[in-house]
Amino acid sequence: MNTASQIEQGTHASERYAQRVNPEWVRLLDLLQMNVHYERCQGAELFTEDGRRILDFLSGYCVHNVGHNHPSVVRALQNELERCGPAMVQTHVASLAGELAEKLCERAGGGLAKVFFASSGSEGVEAAIKFARAHTGRAGILSAEHAFHGLTCGALSLMSDKFWSEGFGPLLKDTAAVPFGDLEALERELKQKKFAAFMVEPIQSEAGVCVPDPEYLRKAEFLCRRYGTLFVLDEVQTGMYRTGPFLSAHRFGVEPAMVIMAKAMSGGLVPCGAVLMSDAVYNSVYSSLPRAFVHTSTFSENSLAMRAALATLEVLESESLGERSIEAGNYLRARLVDALSGLEMVKEVRGEGLLIGIEFQAPRKLRLRLPYQGFAAVHPAMFGQIIVMRLFRDYGFLTQICGNNFMVLKVAPPLVVADAHLDAFVDAVREVVELAHSPGAFWSEALGLARRAFRP
Ligand SMILES: Cc1ncc(COP(=O)(O)O)c(C=O)c1O
Numbered sequence: 001m002n003t004a005s006q007i008e009q010g011t012h013a014s015e016r017y018a019q020r021v022n023p024e025w026v027r028l029l030d031l032l033q034m035n036v037h038y039e040r041c042q043g044a045e046l047f048t049e050d051g052r053r054i055l056d057f058l059s060g061y062c063v064h065n066v067g068h069n070h071p072s073v074v075r076a077l078q079n080e081l082e083r084c085g086p087a088m089v090q091t092h093v094a095s096l097a098g099e100l101a102e103k104l105c106e107r108a109g110g111g112l113a114k115v116f117f118a119s120s121g122s123e124g125v126e127a128a129i130k131f132a133r134a135h136t137g138r139a140g141i142l143s144a145e146h147a148f149h150g151l152t153c154g155a156l157s158l159m160s161d162k163f164w165s166e167g168f169g170p171l172l173k174d175t176a177a178v179p180f181g182d183l184e185a186l187e188r189e190l191k192q193k194k195f196a197a198f199m200v201e202p203i204q205s206e207a208g209v210c211v212p213d214p215e216y217l218r219k220a221e222f223l224c225r226r227y228g229t230l231f232v233l234d235e236v237q238t239g240m241y242r243t244g245p246f247l248s249a250h251r252f253g254v255e256p257a258m259v260i261m262a263k264a265m266s267g268g269l270v271p272c273g274a275v276l277m278s279d280a281v282y283n284s285v286y287s288s289l290p291r292a293f294v295h296t297s298t299f300s301e302n303s304l305a306m307r308a309a310l311a312t313l314e315v316l317e318s319e320s321l322g323e324r325s326i327e328a329g330n331y332l333r334a335r336l337v338d339a340l341s342g343l344e345m346v347k348e349v350r351g352e353g354l355l356i357g358i359e360f361q362a363p364r365k366l367r368l369r370l371p372y373q374g375f376a377a378v379h380p381a382m383f384g385q386i387i388v389m390r391l392f393r394d395y396g397f398l399t400q401i402c403g404n405n406f407m408v409l410k411v412a413p414p415l416v417v418a419d420a421h422l423d424a425f426v427d428a429v430r431e432v433v434e435l436a437h438s439p440g441a442f443w444s445e446a447l448g449l450a451r452r453a454f455r456p
Contacts, residue, residue, distance in 0.1 A: 010037030073267035076311035096306035110255035122150025132197035148206035208405030209357025266308035395428035
């Protein structure tokens with residue numbers, strides 16, 4: 001097929017998607033000049049039908065830890081399909097689920113001894129809410145402000161940023177949120193002894209890649225034990241070696257009662273999630289023969305997801321991608337700090353392993369403050385989106401700003417990313433951010449975009 005007809009097909013695909021799925025999403029991608037049609041994705045590289053190469057520095061929000069379409073995961077899935085084994089028979093013992101659960105628990109350690117499989121992070125969060133309630137006999141669920149736990153009703157109830165929940169209420173009662181890192185506020189809530197669980201991300205991703213004080217999670221775990229609340233970690237983004245260790249919990253030396261995993265579990269190819277928990281928590285739900293299936297889900301334990309997750313674990317470990325995450329993350333952060341130093345709109349570069357945030361701040365100099373305030377007033381995400389757009393369009397890097405903190409650019413390439421890609425990214429970010437420090441093209445383009453975005 002020639003390129004012209006491929007492009008025509010891509011345009012048709014966009015139109016059909018807009019007509020039948022989500023027109024505003026297509027409009028947004030068009031505005032940001034990010035509506036390209038990917039033809040082939042491999043490792044950290046995405047190739048478009050019009051011949052561009054995009055480097056993925058987002059990883060589908062931490063899905064692609066082993067890179068896109070890792071050949072070993074693809075082969076494992078092909079073999080699984082070809083063997084015509086049991087898939088979703090429902091009334092059988094899913095042997096791959098047992099094998100995967102054993103491997104996950106061995107790696108997670110602590111008291112985590114049982115697994116409930118799900119097909120997404122949100123479904124894992126919903127399960128954790130039910131399991132915590134069943135175990136403690138309490139209804140309340142406590143979370144941290146600006147958390148992201150998913151968009152199903154239970155998970156939404158644990159997210160303080162109203163953008164996500166407006167118009168969808170009423171949500172769960174008996175929830176509360178405390179500032180991340182604030183142990184006094186946490187203890188004040190826990191003391192009421194009405195919370196079944198304190199659910200928290202060990203590093204808050206969408207809140208702006210917020211890395212807590214090393215003592216915070218250990219003390220939070222201690223307080224939870226003291227007041228009879230389950231300490232539950234949402235490792236949907238941070239798990240599967242994203243920050244170095246298998247779980248971020250290992251970095252902080254904590255032993256949660258439950259851990260929720262998803263995203264990178266199955267190589268970015270088959271939806272898969274898991275809730276790891278202690279025997280005691282598990283037994284509160286599956287407490288007798290008649291209750292053996294009291295919480296289940298049709299696609300849970302399906303053989304393609306289990307096979308993909310087993311193959312993904314094997315790749316992560318045989319290629320030492322946890323070590324790679326630490327080494328590449330340290331290198332990238334150091335280079336970014338160096339390259340962005342002295343630029344007044346850069347507040348901080350932070351993160352662990354290859355989960356990195358670059359935080360921006362409003363400029364102090366009057367000549368920049370006026371245009372900045374102008375379009376921050378249009379929409380608070382405007383500044384970050386222009387950075388994302390320029391990185392994509394002008395330099396071929398896919399990134400995004402954090403969902404609950406628009407002033408933080410999330411940097412999370414696949415753990416297989418090459419050093420040369422890291423260096424090229426540093427140069428690109430420096431050039432885009434430098435451009436934002438001079439009154440001119442960056443700001444006039446941004447204002448044009450704002451006008452187009454809000455045109456009825
Ligand atoms: C930390 C965290 N928890 C839970 C979820 C929800 O996962 P899913 O989108 O698979 O439902 C997300 C999604 O981005 C997440 O980042």
